[in-house]
Amino acid sequence: MSEALISLQQVTMQFEAQRVLHAIDLDIQRGQTVGIIGESGCGKTVLLKLIIGLLRPTVGRVIFDGKDLTKLSERELTRQRLRFGFLFQGAALFDSLSVYDNVAFGLRAQGRKSEAEIRELVCNRIQEVGLPLSVLDKKPAELSGGMKKRVGLARALALDPEVMLYDEPTTGLDPIMTDVINELILQTRRRRPVTSIIVTHEMKTVNKVSDRVVMLYPLSRLKPGEPQILFDGTPEQLRACADPRVRQFIEGEARDRLQELATKA
C-alpha cells in the first residue's frame, strides 16, 4: 500500500481535564472518501480540526503528505491548510460579506488572480453547487440552511483543495436537501481527484458517499485498554458488523441509554 496522505499517530487530545481523543492511529490514503461516525461528543469534529491543524494534539503526530503538522510554524501551517477545503457544520460564512465576497475570500487572500478571473471562478463554483447567480449579492442571513451549506461548499472548493473535510454536512437539513448535499459530495469527487473526510451522524450519507467508515466511541464508555476506534472498514462491513455498540449506532436505537440518563438525572 502507498504511503498515507494523512496519518494520525498516537494522537491524544485533552481540553483541560477533559480527554476527548486517546491514542488514535489512523491512516488515510490519497483519493479515499472516509466517513467518520460516532455519538455526539466522541471527538469527531476535534479529529477533523486536528487533521487541518486548527488544533494541535496534546500528544502524538499528525502527518500530512510527509509533513508533521504539529511541528510547523503558523506561516507554514497556513500554507498547508490551503491544500484543504473545510465545510463547517454551520457553514461558517462571514456574515458581514456577501455570498460573492465569501466565495472569493480565499482567492483574494492569495492574491494570485485578477478580479475578472476571481469573478469567473466564483460564478463557476456557485453554479457547480446548484445555486443561481442571483444569490451572489445576498448576505448569508438571507439564505436558507441548505443554501448556506452549498455556499460553504463553493467557498471551500474555490481553492481547488486536495482534501475536502466535511463537518456534519447534512445536519439540520430536510431529507431532499440532505440528498442534494450527498450528491454534491459525490459530484465533487467525480470532478476532481480529491480525498474526502466526512464527519456525520447520517447513515444514509455514510452508505452513499464513503468507501471507508471509521467509527469513534466516547472515551467515557470504553473499557480500560480498548481502542477508541471501534470500527474501521467498508460500509458493507459496517452493515454486517456484529458489535452491539456499532449495531446500536447504525440502527439508531436508544436501548439502555434512557435508563442511563434517568439514573444520571
Add this chain to the structure above:
Amino acid sequence: MATVSSEALGLWRWGRRKVAEAILDLGDLSIFAFHILAGMRRRSSYNTLLPISYSVGVRSIPVVTITGLFIGMVLAVQAYAEFYHLGLATRLGQIINISVVRELGPVLAAVMLAGRVGSAMAAELATMRITEQIDALACLGVYPVHYLGTPRFLASVSLIPLLTILANFMGVLGGALICIDVYHVESHHYWENVRGYIGMWDLMTGLIKPIFFGAAIAIICCHRGFYSEAGAEGVGRAATRAFVLSFIVVLVLDLFLAMFLNNLYDYLWPQARHML
C-alpha cells in the same frame, strides 16, 4: 482548629491558582499583543481598516460629543459656588479646562471607546469564534489575529486622540456655556484668564495618554473576543469582561502615565514649576 487550618489551606490553594491563572492570562495577552503588532507588516491587515475606522471613530462622535459637553457643564456647576464665594468666578475656566484637557477628556474618550467600541469588538469576535468564522479564516489562508485584530488595534490607536480632541473641545465649551450663559460670569475675563493657562505640554500629555488607552482597549477586547467561551452566555461574558478589564487598565495606565509625564516635565524643565 483543624477546620480553620483546612480552610486556610483551601484559601491559600485558591489564591495560588488564581495568581497562576492571572500570570498565564497575562502571558497569553502579551503574545496576542505581539501578533497584533506583527500584523502591521502585512498588507492584508489594512483591507478592512476603513470600515472598522468608521465604526470606531465616526460612530463614536455623538456619544463623545454629548458626554464631553455634559462633563464640562457639570464641572462648572460643581465648581462655581466655591469659586464665587472666593471671588474667583472669572477663574473658573482655568480649573474646568485644565481638568478636561489633562484628565477628563482623555479618560472620557477612553471609557466611551471601551464601552461602545471595545465591548462590541469583543462580542463580534466572540460570535465569530463560536460560529467557527475565525476557524474558517484560518482555513482560507488568512492569519485571523492579523486580519481581525490588527485593523481594530490601528483604528483604536489612531482615532482615540481625535475623539479626545473632540471630548476636550466639548468639555471646554460646556464649561463656558454654564459659566457665561447661566452664571453670567463676564466672558471677556473668563476667556482672558483661560488664555495661556493651558500650555502645549498639557495638550500633548492629554493626547499621548489616549494612544496607550486605545492600544490597551483594542488588545484586551480583541483577546477576550478571540478566546471567548461557547454559547450566548460566553459571548455576553466576553463583552462584559472586555469592558471591565479595559476600563480598569485605562485607570491604572492613567495613574502611571500621569506620574511618568509629570516626572518627565520636571526633568525637562526643572525651573518651570517654580515659575507658576
